[in-house]
Amino acid sequence: xxxxxxxxxxxxxxxxxxxxxxxxxxxxxxxxxxxxxxxxxxxxxxxxxxxxxxxxxxxxxxxxxxxxxxxxxxxxxxxxxxxxxxxxxxxxxxxxxxxxxxxxxxxxxxxxxxxxxxxxxxxxxxxxxxxxxxxxxxxxxxxxxxxxxxxxxxxxxxxxxxxxxxxxxxxxxxxxxxxxxxxxxxxxxxxxxxxxxxxxxxxxxxxxxxxxxxxxxxxxxxxxxxxxxxxxxxxxxxxxxxxxxxxxxxxxxxxxxxxxxxxxx
Amino acid sequence: xxxxxxxxxxxxxxxxxxxxxxxxxxxxxxxxxxxxxxxxxxxxxxxxxxxxxxxxxxxxxxxxxxxxxxxxxxxxxxxxxxxxxxxxxxxxxxxxxxxxxxxxxxxxxxxxxxxxxxxxxxxxxxxxxxxxxxxxxxxxxxxxxxxxxxxxxxxxxxxxxxxxxxxxxxxxxxxxxxxxxxxxxxxxxxxxxxxxxxxxxxxxxxxxxxxxxxxxxxxxxxxxxxxxxxxxxxxxxxxxxxxxxxxxxxxxxxxxxxxxxxxxxxxxxxxxxxxxxxxxxxxxxxxxxxxxxxxxxxxxxxxxxxxxxxxxxxxxxxxxxxxxxxxxx
Numbered sequence: 001x002x003x004x005x006x007x008x009x010x011x012x013x014x015x016x017x018x019x020x021x022x023x024x025x026x027x028x029x030x031x032x033x034x035x036x037x038x039x040x041x042x043x044x045x046x047x048x049x050x051x052x053x054x055x056x057x058x059x060x061x062x063x064x065x066x067x068x069x070x071x072x073x074x075x076x077x078x079x080x081x082x083x084x085x086x087x088x089x090x091x092x093x094x095x096x097x098x099x100x101x102x103x104x105x106x107x108x109x110x111x112x113x114x115x116x117x118x119x120x121x122x123x124x125x126x127x128x129x130x131x132x133x134x135x136x137x138x139x140x141x142x143x144x145x146x147x148x149x150x151x152x153x154x155x156x157x158x159x160x161x162x163x164x165x166x167x168x169x170x171x172x173x174x175x176x177x178x179x180x181x182x183x184x185x186x187x188x189x190x191x192x193x194x195x196x197x198x199x200x201x202x203x204x205x206x207x208x209x210x211x212x213x214x215x216x217x218x219x220x221x222x223x224x225x226x227x228x229x230x231x232x233x234x235x236x237x238x239x240x241x242x243x244x245x246x247x248x249x250x251x252x253x254x255x256x257x258x259x260x261x262x263x264x265x
Numbered sequence: 266x267x268x269x270x271x272x273x274x275x276x277x278x279x280x281x282x283x284x285x286x287x288x289x290x291x292x293x294x295x296x297x298x299x300x301x302x303x304x305x306x307x308x309x310x311x312x313x314x315x316x317x318x319x320x321x322x323x324x325x326x327x328x329x330x331x332x333x334x335x336x337x338x339x340x341x342x343x344x345x346x347x348x349x350x351x352x353x354x355x356x357x358x359x360x361x362x363x364x365x366x367x368x369x370x371x372x373x374x375x376x377x378x379x380x381x382x383x384x385x386x387x388x389x390x391x392x393x394x395x396x397x398x399x400x401x402x403x404x405x406x407x408x409x410x411x412x413x414x415x416x417x418x419x420x421x422x423x424x425x426x427x428x429x430x431x432x433x434x435x436x437x438x439x440x441x442x443x444x445x446x447x448x449x450x451x452x453x454x455x456x457x458x459x460x461x462x463x464x465x466x467x468x469x470x471x472x473x474x475x476x477x478x479x480x481x482x483x484x485x486x487x488x489x490x491x492x493x494x495x496x497x498x499x500x501x502x503x504x505x506x507x508x509x510x511x512x513x514x515x516x517x518x519x520x521x522x523x524x525x526x527x528x529x530x531x532x533x534x535x536x537x538x539x540x541x542x543x544x545x546x547x548x549x550x551x552x553x554x555x556x557x558x559x560x561x562x563x564x565x566x567x568x569x570x571x572x573x574x575x576x577x578x579x580x581x582x583x584x585x586x587x588x589x590x591x592x593x594x
Contacts, residue, residue, distance in 0.1 A: 013402060013403050013539075014481075016560070017402065017405055017406065017562070026402070026406070095380070095381075096381055096383075097374075097380055097381065122403055123402055124408075125384065125400070125401060125402075125403070127367055127383055127384065128370070128371035128374075128381050128383050131367075131368070131370075132372075132375055132381070135371065135375035136375070140454040140455070141339070142339075142368065144364055144524075159455075160461075161368075162463065163364050163365070163460070164281075164365075164524070165526075165527070166462060166518070166520075166526065167461070167462060167463060168460065168461050168462075168463050169457070169459070169460050170457075170458040170459050170460070171455040171457045171458055172458060173456075183507070183511050184510065184511030187512070187513065224413060225379075225380025225382075225412060225413050225416065226380060226382050226410050226413065228409070228410050229396065229409045231406050231408045231409070232406065232407055233405070233407075233562060234400075234406070234407050234564055239566050239568070239572070240556055240566045240567075240570060241571050241572065242561075242572045242573070242574060243571060243572065243573050247579040247580045247582075247583040248583045250573045250580065251573070251583035251584040251586070251587040252587045252591075254573060255584070255587040255588055255591055256591075257571055258553070258555070259591075262532075262553040262570065264532040264552065264553045265532075
């Protein structure tokens with residue numbers, strides 16, 4: 001079984017965020033980047049499927065600037081067999097339409113039995129890129145996947161999908177398909193020292209816009225229907241009354257307010 | 266090309282609350298663009314829902330009432346809608362940003378040749394056209410975005426961002442069939458096998474008057490006694506945000522948020538929870554919210570009544586002590 005896993009490198013959401021000078025994005029200098037959480041779960045799911053099948057190939061794809069090689073290197077250290085880096089200045093500023101088009105062109109260069117990715121990125125969080133990828137590839141698709149079991153020797157899959165209000169729906173899909181997994185489907189492994197050493201010898205192929213046969217006007221910002229004008233911190237209007245002082249003092253104030261003002265104690 | 270369509274979501278003909286919010290968003294877009302807003306219902310046996318939608322102030326209700334649409338499967342739902350869109354050519358197609366609608370709306374956008382703008386929380390008409398707001402970086406920031414070009418656009422609106430459209434008595438909009446949807450090929454690509462509860466032992470948090478909810482900031486399961494002690498001192502149920510559940514630190518039936526339970530206690534204490542929108546939609550009905558977090562920029566402070574910025578491992582024990590000290594003996 002040959003599995004493609006699309007991953008994204010995102011800012012560490014635990015990091016203190018600052019805006020850039022123009023206020024159009026966050027300041028990326030000195031910002032730590034990590035592998036997107038649900039994408040890491042998608043990779044883990046691919047590795048587990050390969051292990052259960054007793055063989056196969058897992059290929060990691062990622063689009064982004066030079067720093068993205070770190071994320072791909074991590075995927076290789078965790079166990080992916082090889083990686084494809086969609087790297088081209090022409091990909092910059094892409095919305096889900098442009099990014100899915102580029103990913104589809106890269107993934108379609110080889111036949112895959114299954115395409116896995118995370119359900120949402122922790123930075124832009126559009127949540128629609130992989131369903132557009134599936135549409136480009138003409139494959140069935142599911143969002144928010146919480147379980148995958150292969151059936152019919154890998155020709156189909158039994159899929160558990162999260163619904164609202166604590167319910168899951170279960171269905172069967174023919175493969176190949178694009179499945180977007182939810183964080184929580186599994187507990188991703190840590191890279192072993194052997195994996196980290198071995199990753200250095202694995203291939204990261206770099207492909208650009210022209211390699212994928214994409215015209216300039218369909219890639220990146222030029223091929224996008226949505227553009228970010230500005231980013232800002234949500235206005236704290238009407239927000240919390242912040243209790244100052246050391247822990248004991250703030251705690252005492254809070255208990256008093258909960259008693260006398262909010263009257264909930 | 267013109268007009269705004271709000272695509273209603275329902276289960277067995279009963280509307281999802283996001284459907285009425287999508288109608289309000291569609292009416293707002295229509296107002297700003299000088300278009301009309303229509304409601305669209307896909308399903309089987311959805312006449313009652315169509316009649317309810319006709320009283321929301323839309324121009325028309327468009328209905329594809331077909332046996333093949335009885336249960337939600339993305340392929341047939343997308344195919345029916347794409348066929349109808351291609352015939353009628355509305356400019357905007359508005360979905361509620363829900364687990365069901367987002368599952369297929371991008372496929373609709375692709376088939377219709379539309380762009381996609383997901384999880385909108387606000388919309389303003391500027392001199393330069395419409396400016397849309399959506400959360401990014403797990404709600405820590407907001408992005409102001411603009412649509413490029415004048416092609417069609419698929420938009421989804423986050424729960425609670427727009428008020429639910431009222432269903433007024435009186436004049437009702439006309440209800441019209443969507444013949445193109447009936448002519449589309451509606452072969453299901455998913456064979457539905459069933460629905461199950463995500464958690465096995467379901468704790469009902471909706472009845473709890475006080476809840477102490479813990480987030481990623483707790484760091485690990487070995488630290489949970491810190492918040493469990495606070496819950497005990499308050500006589501509260503313990504709950505958690507999604508990362509804590511995903512890490513297996515607490516069972517899934519303790520989860521608050523869009524994929525967990527929706528609660529409205531008298532007191533909600535959020536400890537080490539940053540306040541991603543998926544969590545906020547599950548607890549914004551709380552009468553009084555307290556947030557304890559080390560990050561002063563955490564979005565939870567925007568919805569909380571009281572906040573303490575600092576290390577939860579200092580503040581929570583101090584709070585337990587203050588509660589016990591002040592207790593009448």
